[in-house]
Amino acid sequence: MIYIAGMDDHADQIRKPRADAVRNRERVLEAAKAVFNAGGPEASLEAVAKRAGVGIGTLYRHFPTREDLFEAVYRREVEQLGELAEQLKNAKDPVDALRRWLRSNVEFVATKKGMSAALALTFQSTSDLAAFSMDRLTKAIGSLLDRAVAAGQMRGDVSPEDLLRTLVGMCYINDQPGWQSSVLRMLDVFVDGLRVRPASKARARVAKPAKRVAKRQR
């Protein structure tokens, strides 16, 4: 056996991952998202592989169990929501930025009709996924909230956790037909409620959302 300079840090020196592996992994995730949304969590994994244009073996190498696949899809989406928050941080109006992010969340839930059941399955078995996503989303929401508070446009006595819980709770009842627009309205009201109003001019604007709430009753 011959020693070569720098050989002892071979543990760090890992091979660059193969390009096709990276590409295929991504393809499978994309396909899985589509297939599960359409066919629910029981959809055939072979269908996912087919749609991704890879062999079934490839799918299983990347995601040994069905739940691994669910989890990866979901993590990716949560990550995207986190990135969206990063972008929105640079927006002009901090309150509007927060509002946009919250709305994106509702859309997120809405487009995941099929996935939601899958998530119910996964959350239950691996609860660190729940921890991860709560953490990530709390941070996302926190960064937006902080900015609005720092700008003096929003009250400071609401925690990111409270906000997230409110959001999740609102989205939880998503079986009625018009739930989505209802939640969006309630969110608007809620955000308006969080607002710090600059003296008199704002007084008149308070009535509007309140009226919308009344209208919504049944």
Add this chain to the structure above:
Amino acid sequence: MIYIAGMDDHADQIRKPRADAVRNRERVLEAAKAVFNAGGPEASLEAVAKRAGVGIGTLYRHFPTREDLFEAVYRREVEQLGELAEQLKNAKDPVDALRRWLRSNVEFVATKKGMSAALALTFQSTSDLAAFSMDRLTKAIGSLLDRAVAAGQMRGDVSPEDLLRTLVGMCYINDQPGWQSSVLRMLDVFVDGLRVRPASKARARVAKPAKRVAKRQR
């Protein structure tokens, strides 16, 4: 063709259901409850049949789809909760009766670890099951609530729907370790809050639950 007296109500005169059919149906439901609780909603139906001591064909005759089976199991449980309310109606203390029923509900959720994912699946596809169970449980809770209100022991400005929603919301977050005892505590506090206190002597008793809440914080 000859007419015989009473022949025109032949539609009502249905054969008595066969004894073995009734028995087997019950056996399958019991087995399904156990198997799904243990193995989650993906558990093998053949395992259910085996445990019930019937052939797979028998299982499928009674419950053509997996969801039919879920639904039947769940309906049966809801029905049992309803019956429990009937019994509790005759209890001495109406407030205590309501409290007991609420507590049973928490237990119900707690023992349905595996089933809950199955229900998430089923609720999503057949939402009349949701309607049925909400209706049944609202009635159950309403009958207990009314009695307590009529006895002058509880405030009358809380609807059965509100109460049910509170209960469901409390039980929704059931992934943390100590959730069950936490919910039970919160229920106690809540019930105490609903109470109409008889004048002075009660004043002292109000502090107790409030302290328990503070203690609970994290």
Add this chain to the structure above:
DNA sequence: CCAAAATACGGAGGCATCCTCCGTTTAACA
């Protein structure tokens, strides 16, 4: 109590999906 009819039973078998295994292919590195 019996015979006929209705009903239910069980499980064999066809089919779909799961998941592993391994010979072949491809990309990284030197």
Add this chain to the structure above:
DNA sequence: TGTTAAACGGAGGATGCCTCCGTATTTTGG
């Protein structure tokens, strides 16, 4: 460009789903 580690694909055994039908059991009318 050759070597080699890593990834690919899909055949195939195992398992579970669900239908179908010959057999067994129960009910009912006499």
